Amino acid sequence: MSARTAAPAWEALFRAQVHLMRHFEEAKDFAPLTSREYDVLFTLARCGGAARMRDLVPHLLMSQPSLSRMVDRLASDGVLERRIADGDGRGVIVALTDRGAELQRRVGRRHVRSISSRLDAVLTEDEQVELRRLCAKLQDPETGPDDARHAGETRRAGSQKEEER
Amino acid sequence: MSARTAAPAWEALFRAQVHLMRHFEEAKDFAPLTSREYDVLFTLARCGGAARMRDLVPHLLMSQPSLSRMVDRLASDGVLERRIADGDGRGVIVALTDRGAELQRRVGRRHVRSISSRLDAVLTEDEQVELRRLCAKLQDPETGPDDARHAGETRRAGSQKEEER
DNA sequence: CAGAAGTTCATGCAAATGCATGAAACTACC
DNA sequence: GGTAGTTTCATGCATTTGCATGAACTTCTG
Numbered sequence: 001m002s003a004r005t006a007a008p009a010w011e012a013l014f015r016a017q018v019h020l021m022r023h024f025e026e027a028k029d030f031a032p033l034t035s036r037e038y039d040v041l042f043t044l045a046r047c048g049g050a051a052r053m054r055d056l057v058p059h060l061l062m063s064q065p066s067l068s069r070m071v072d073r074l075a076s077d078g079v080l081e082r083r084i085a086d087g088d089g090r091g092v093i094v095a096l097t098d099r100g101a102e103l104q105r106r107v108g109r110r111h112v113r114s115i116s117s118r119l120d121a122v123l124t125e126d127e128q129v130e131l132r133r134l135c136a137k138l139q140d141p142e143t144g145p146d147d148a149r150h151a152g153e154t155r156r157a158g159s160q161k162e163e164e165r
Numbered sequence: 166m167s168a169r170t171a172a173p174a175w176e177a178l179f180r181a182q183v184h185l186m187r188h189f190e191e192a193k194d195f196a197p198l199t200s201r202e203y204d205v206l207f208t209l210a211r212c213g214g215a216a217r218m219r220d221l222v223p224h225l226l227m228s229q230p231s232l233s234r235m236v237d238r239l240a241s242d243g244v245l246e247r248r249i250a251d252g253d254g255r256g257v258i259v260a261l262t263d264r265g266a267e268l269q270r271r272v273g274r275r276h277v278r279s280i281s282s283r284l285d286a287v288l289t290e291d292e293q294v295e296l297r298r299l300c301a302k303l304q305d306p307e308t309g310p311d312d313a314r315h316a317g318e319t320r321r322a323g324s325q326k327e328e329e330r
Numbered sequence: 331c332a333g334a335a336g337t338t339c340a341t342g343c344a345a346a347t348g349c350a351t352g353a354a355a356c357t358a359c360c
Numbered sequence: 361g362g363t364a365g366t367t368t369c370a371t372g373c374a375t376t377t378g379c380a381t382g383a384a385c386t387t388c389t390g
Contacts, residue, residue, distance in 0.1 A: 005293040006284040007277045010185065012300035017182035018226065019304045020175065054368060061183065063348055068370060070346090090355045090368040112172045119171040122302045128170040134296045135177035137287045139184045219338060228378050233340060235376090255338040255385045 013135075023118060029111045033103075036061060038111075040070060041079065041096065041104040050095035052085060079103055178300075188283060194276045198268075201226060203276075205235060206244065206261065206269040215260035217250055244268055 021035070030038040043059050044051060053071070057064050071094055074080050079100030085091030096104065119128060186200070195203040208224050209216060218236070222229050236259055239245050244265030250256030261269065284293055 005290050005297070006281040009284060009288070009293040009297040009300075010280045012297040012304075013178070013182055013185075016300035016303040017178055021179075052368090062346095064369075065349080065371080066347055072370095085368095088356070088368085092369065112168050115175045116168045116171040119174060119303070122305045123174070123299065125170050127299055127302070128174040130295065131299045132170070132174040132177040134288065134292055134299070135174075135181035137292070138181040138284070139177075140287045217338090227376095229339075230341080230379080231377055237340095250338095253338085253386070257339065 013138075020118065024111065024114055027114055029114045030107060033107060037070065037074060038104075038107055040067070040074065041100060042108065044080065044094060044096050045101065045104045045108070049101060050083075050093055053092045053094060056094065074100070178303075185283065189276065189279055192279055194279045195272055198272060202235065202239060203269075203272055205232070205239065206265060207273065209245065209259065209261050210266065210269045210273070214266060215248075215258055218257045218259060221259065239265070 024030070025035060029035075033041070039060055040056070043056060047055075053064070053067060057067055060067060062070070071080065071082060071092075075082055078097060080094055080096050083093045083095060085093050123131065189195070190200060194200075198206070204225055205221070208221060212220075218229070218232060222232055225232060227235070236245065236247060236257075240247055243262060245259055245261050248258045248260060250258050288296065
């Protein structure tokens, strides 16, 4: 058991992620969206432009009710639309509109440039590849007693509630 | 310019952080606190148990008003207390109470064990050290036109607003 | 020292979030 | 086929968040 190396590694990872995310947000990478909204568009694009709500939720950083309402907002903004899943009257399919897809691509390109200029400044290509490899291992579902259905994980940062305090 | 390696590296980092954070929260690492509340206690402990609000904010994942109200709540729960900074009537010093310090240590120990058991399962010690090194480089303030006063960064994930949509 | 400018924290308010729950649709079992 | 149970999404509600702003205090300038 190496708390000696594990805890500092986690803390550095955590801080690096926060630091970079703040940097990207301050640089307006996601404008005119919030990062969470971009996350929805990005995930949808990755799913071919459309997906069922229930399949989307586990990849996003928010609860099911939050996604439901965010989809309301984004739909009324015209970047995506809701459809009833055929074959299942309960299911809702969320799909990018043309405008939404174009917006995602535009923001995505800008964000990728921003990422590169930031990472290239401090890591060599080899280091970037190594970082990716290590981070990928961290998501290995092989472990822990709980996970099993994790595959293309994505985002979040939630919370809990009391008990004593 | 290596978007080829930079973007995947950032995405892997991002997902690894989210994945692990979710894991720790689902494992109730921070109970009876939320992760943000623990972040406050942890940061305070690291500052020797007390710090001024304005010095705390940049290390935390929340806005100044949010910290102000969270301190209200934590103070009324008895884990910390507010004092007026002497020499500056505007300043507020936030300090851990004995209970707060004990709580932080207890939760912290549990969290460190949780981190170790998770990371040790997928990374060797050498890999953990290397991950830490790479993540530390990512926080190098040497770069970007904006940062300059960053030192012991910490947490966040914010948002922006529209403009077009 | 007086007034302007800056700093630090708190508060009003609208928006977003999560939890608990509800409604609608589908599935399983008798 | 009908009813119980499950799945999927939406909604009520309390909480939390951030932004804009205000109040109290300090510092700077002449």
